[in-house]
Amino acid sequence: MTSLPKDALKGISSTKDVIEDVSDLVELTGEKKLSKPLSDIKTVVGNAEKVLNLSQSLQSKGKQLATKLSSGKLLDAVSDLLSSPSPTGLQFTLEALSLPATTFSVISFELREGYSEPYCLTVHLSSSLDRIDASQVLDQKVKFTVWQSGKVERVISGIVSSFTEGESGFEQTHYFLEIRPALWRTGLRRNARIFQQKNLQQILTALLNEHDIPHYA
Incomplete structure (x- = not known):
């Protein structure tokens, strides 16, 4: 049978x-x-x-x-x-901390990593919500999780550096976003400053705190 x-x-x-x-x-x-x-x-x-x-x-x-x-x-x-049935197989989820956890479903993604450079994670998403305000996602914290049979295999946390709305169909709207580490922000600014009475660690801590990334400091 x-x-x-x-x-x-x-x-x-x-x-x-x-x-x-x-x-x-x-x-x-x-x-x-x-x-x-x-x-x-x-x-x-x-x-x-x-x-x-x-x-x-x-x-x-x-x-x-x-x-x-x-x-x-x-x-x-x-x-x-x-008892609730346990999920099986490989699964991927993306949670935007400023939106409900179930807002997005992951369709595909591409992760680019390299030595001495910040990673870039590009994700293609779908959602039952259309016209999501970019301000709710752009530059906000997100969490991308890889699951294997209900167990967490890897978590990638970062900020959204790019957010685009795509086509809509079958009651779903497509979205495309890029995720980068918070440290990536430091490459967006160029200036010259003089620090007095501070050692290297104190200077780095001050700069990182200015970019709202104190966990690196």
């Missing part, structure tokens, strides 16, 4: 492969008109995949409950029923 969620997930996996192939062709041919429809399809397919993963988890849990009930373990079955 086949499992509907598993079969559907295989179909979604094949669909995602086709979408990636089409995306590559769009980039090669420069057909920008297809970018928005492809982005919308990716969002829909991603949401469908989440629903099917949850369905598969619930199906597995239902079988476990039935086994415990048939063996007379009523209390164990009730305890399992009341």
Whole structure:
């Protein structure tokens, strides 16, 4: 007997492969008109995949409950029923500290890191909220988290250096933002000053505090 969620997930996996192939062709041919429809399809397919993963988890849990009930373990079955299902697989979340935690869903991201230079994290997001005020996000603190089966693998905290609203469709609006470390602010200003009666550590502390990054000081 086949499992509907598993079969559907295989179909979604094949669909995602086709979408990636089409995306590559769009980039090669420069057909920008297809970018928005492809982005919308990716969002829909991603949401469908989440629903099917949850369905598969619930199906597995239902079988476990039935086994415990048939063996007379009523209390164990009730305890399992009341417990929340744990997320599985690799997940990515972005939380803007000035907005509700569930405002954004991560569609894709690119992290650029190097020696002796601040990182730059570019994130493509979707949200049910349209026309989010840029002042609520730009230059504000955000937290990007990588999860593996419900456990935190990595957290990247920083400030939003760029925020752009994209196209809307399927009751979702797309947003693009760049995240950089707070230390990045120090490269935006050039001036000359003379510090008297201060050592190097005191000078660095004063400059970092002026940029609102005291945790480096």
